[in-house]
Amino acid sequence: MTLGFRATDESSQYSWKKLQADNGNDPYVDLLYNRPPAAPTSLDLDPELSCDTTSPYINLGASQITFWANSSDKDGNLASVRFELWPTGGSGNLLGSKAVVSVGSGTSSARVHTDPLNTSVLKNGTTYSWRARSVDKFGASSAFAPASVPCRFVFDTSKPSPPTVTSTQFPDADASDNGFANEPEDAKWSTVKFGTAGSFSFKAAQADVVKYEYSFNQGSYAFSAARTNGAPVTTVTTVSNAKPPAAGPNVLYVRTVDDAGNKSEPRKYLFYVTPATRPTPQGTSPVTSCRTSWSWTATGTCGPTRPSTQRT
Numbered sequence: 267m268t269l270g271f272r273a274t275d276e277s278s279q280y281s282w283k284k285l286q287a288d289n290g291n292d293p294y295v296d297l298l299y300n301r302p303p304a305a306p307t308s309l310d311l312d313p314e315l316s317c318d319t320t321s322p323y324i325n326l327g328a329s330q331i332t333f334w335a336n337s338s339d340k341d342g343n344l345a346s347v348r349f350e351l352w353p354t355g356g357s358g359n360l361l362g363s364k365a366v367v368s369v370g371s372g373t374s375s376a377r378v379h380t381d382p383l384n385t386s387v388l389k390n391g392t393t394y395s396w397r398a399r400s401v402d403k404f405g406a407s408s409a410f411a412p413a414s415v416p417c418r419f420v421f422d423t424s425k426p427s428p429p430t431v432t433s434t435q436f437p438d439a440d441a442s443d444n445g446f447a448n449e450p451e452d453a454k455w456s457t458v459k460f461g462t463a464g465s466f467s468f469k470a471a472q473a474d475v476v477k478y479e480y481s482f483n484q485g486s487y488a489f490s491a492a493r494t495n496g497a498p499v500t501t502v503t504t505v506s507n508a509k510p511p512a513a514g515p516n517v518l519y520v521r522t523v524d525d526a527g528n529k530s531e532p533r534k535y536l537f538y539v540t541p542a543t544r545p546t547p548q549g550t551s552p553v554t555s556c557r558t559s560w561s562w563t564a565t566g567t568c569g570p571t572r573p574s575t576q577r578t
Contacts, residue, residue, distance in 0.1 A: 269295060303344050303400035305411040306335035308377070311396075313527075317417035322496075323393060325422040325474060327526030330382040333361075335411070337400040338375040345369065345403040347378050350410075354393040354418060373403075388421040422526040427471040428533040429478060429522050435464030436510065436518075440536035446515050452538070460513035460542045465506045466535070470522050473499055480520040482511050485532060487521065495525050513541040 273281035285293045309317040312332040318324045337347045347367050351360045359365055364383060369376035388394065395416040400408040410416075432438070437454045439446070446452060458464050468478045468491065476495045479487035493503050510516045518535040 269297075300343070300402070300404050300406055301339075301341055302406040303337060303339035303402050303408045305408040305413070306337050306347055306398040306400055307411065308334070308336040309398060309411060309417055310334040311417070311419065312379075315419070317412065318419060319412055319415045319417060321418075323418040323420050325524065325526035326385075326419045327421070327423045327524075327528045328385060330384055332379050332382050333396060333398070334377065334379040335398045336375070336377045337369060337408075339373065339400065339402055341402070342374045343403045344373045344376065344400060346401050347376075347398055348401055348407075349380055349396065349398045351383070351394060351396040353389075354395045360387055360394075385421065390421060390423045393418055393420050420526075422474075422524070423528065425528050426475050426522045426524045426530045428530045429468045429470050429475075429520050431466060431468055431518065431520055431533055431535040433464060433466045433535075433537070436466065436516075436537040436539065438535060439515075439538050440534075446536060455538045455540045456510075457540075459540045461509065463507045463509050465504050466508055466518065466520075467502050467504045468493075468520060469499070469502050471499055472522070472524060473497060474524045474526075475522045476525045477523050478503060478505075478520055479523060479529070480505070480518060482519075483517050485519045487519065510537075510539050513539045 271283075273283065275281040287293075310333075311317065311326070312334065313328050315324055315326060333349045333351070335347050335349070337344060346369060349361055349365050349367065351365075352358050353360075361380060361383060364380045367378045367380055369378055372378075395418050397410045397412060397416040399410045435458045436456045439452055439454045441451055442449070456464065466480075468480075470478075470493065473496055475493050477493055478491045479489070480491070481488045489505075491503050491505050493501065510518075515536065515538055518537070519532045520535065521532045522530040
């Protein structure tokens with residue numbers, strides 16, 4: 267780098283200037299060299315998603331979303347990270363005042379995030395794009411990240427359909443969907459006795475279902491079974507080694523969860539578990555049946571207890 271002085275008019279004697287030292291107040295050149303900050307890295311999208319730049323894009327159905335990015339500046343004067351969000355093919359910035367995020371004291375490097383954005387401003391089924399750039403205190407900015415194709419996601423708030431449920435060991439005792447009753451289908455008991463494991467098979471109606479959540483006799487959904495996103499709707503997911511918690515009537519609650527986190531209404535699968543063989547006191551006959559409106563307990567007692575089939 268070469269520095270020099272020149273007159274505004276080198277051909278004029280009146281343009282000539284002379285610089286003179288003055289007891290330590292010597293003239294000097296103050297040169298500030300400022301490099302723009304680096305483009306942001308590690309872009310993430312909460313809840314638990316990342317920057318997706320390849321189709322098919324991730325589905326998102328959360329009520330709030332937050333944008334994250336790392337930023338750095340070799341000169342140590344980083345000021346903010348600026349995020350942009352817009353409908354793909356459209357314009358504008360839906361983040362509004364949330365778009366500019368200060369790095370605070372992290373002027374050399376920082377990981378920052380926007381305030382949560384309420385997704386009520388987004389439209390179901392629409393693809394959105396987002397990106398970020400770094401800005402220093404002098405206004406110099408980095409290139410956008412990602413550099414070419416921006417991050418994208420599809421806003422999806424549609425609930426998937428409840429799954430279909432089948433079981434060889436625990437046949438459906440409510441094909442007519444009228445609850446436990448005194449009908450021919452209520453004579454279907456499990457082919458295995460209480461305490462013996464069996465299996466249940468689930469099938470989704472949508473290809474973007476990623477898991478099934480289920481529980482016995484209450485809608486707590488304490489268990490889950492994974493499903494491959496994008497797998498054909500003919501794909502069957504089987505839960506093995508399942509042991510219903512009671513002899514007699516039971517209800518299996520199952521729901522689907524898609525890749526946007528949307529949950530279906532529950533499928534209630536009603537079935538009867540054959541009681542385990544009970545010891546028979548001398549001189550009496552073994553008890554082999556129990557009233558339909560009652561159930562066998564784990565100790566083998568027949569009583570008026572039954573699981574609730576109320577939808578949760």
